[in-house]
Amino acid sequence: MILKRLLRWSWRLFRWWLVFALLLMGVIFIYGRVDRAESADAIVVLGAGLSPSGRPGPALIRRTDQALALWERGLAEHVICTGGIPYRATRSEASACGELLRASGIPAEAIFLEEESHSTEENALYTHALMAEQGWNSAIVVSDGYHLLRATWLFQLEGIPNVTSPAVDPPPGNHLFSMGREVVALHWQVVKDLLGLPVTYVPVL
Numbered sequence: 418m419i420l421k422r423l424l425r426w427s428w429r430l431f432r433w434w435l436v437f438a439l440l441l442m443g444v445i446f447i448y449g450r451v452d453r454a455e456s457a458d459a460i461v462v463l464g465a466g467l468s469p470s471g472r473p474g475p476a477l478i479r480r481t482d483q484a485l486a487l488w489e490r491g492l493a494e495h496v497i498c499t500g501g502i503p504y505r506a507t508r509s510e511a512s513a514c515g516e517l518l519r520a521s522g523i524p525a526e527a528i529f530l531e532e533e534s535h536s537t538e539e540n541a542l543y544t545h546a547l548m549a550e551q552g553w554n555s556a557i558v559v560s561d562g563y564h565l566l567r568a569t570w571l572f573q574l575e576g577i578p579n580v581t582s583p584a585v586d587p588p589p590g591n592h593l594f595s596m597g598r599e600v601v602a603l604h605w606q607v608v609k610d611l612l613g614l615p616v617t618y619v620p621v622l
């Protein structure tokens with residue numbers, strides 16, 4: 418009898434959570450569709466994966482192209498490329514981003530590299546330190562749309578006033594999978610904050 422009740426309540430809780438997760442995916446999708454870019458001290462490009470040889474992947478190219486467009490519009494004079502060295506890669510994500518920007522015509526002195534981070538939380542932490550060194554306060558955070566709700570939250574928690582600007586959408590299949598991963602990552606961030614855990618790195622998030 419008790420077991421049946423537990424199973425019944427577990428099933429109800431799971432259904433409620435599933436509805437919540439689907440609603441959260443909708444919020445993630447809608448938030449990532451809006452370009453909120455406005456004048457700021459710096460454009461921050463959130464890192465994305467590289468091939469083992471160090472070539473930038475499609476996500477990093479999308480994000481870098483968006484940062485270039487914002488810079489060409491004159492919304493910020495400086496671009497910060499973020500991201501450390503991924504597993505099995507030969508250089509940092511920030512380095513690959515900087516190379517793409519220089520090849521597109523942005524002068525080297527306008528590009529700054531943050532090469533220590535391995536998560537969005539660390540992106541915010543180390544970018545804040547770099548911005549403080551330069552006397553900058555505000556940022557335009559650039560990433561894929563599905564990533565921007567969590568990114569802006571983490572940058573705000575770190576004390577960086579920011580607006581967001583989405584890159585061109587990835588292929589539909591990748592987009593759906595990535596939004597699902599963001600739901601998990603947001604859950605983890607809430608649990609981590611409630612427990613007062615320090616900065617953590619979870620490779621899949």
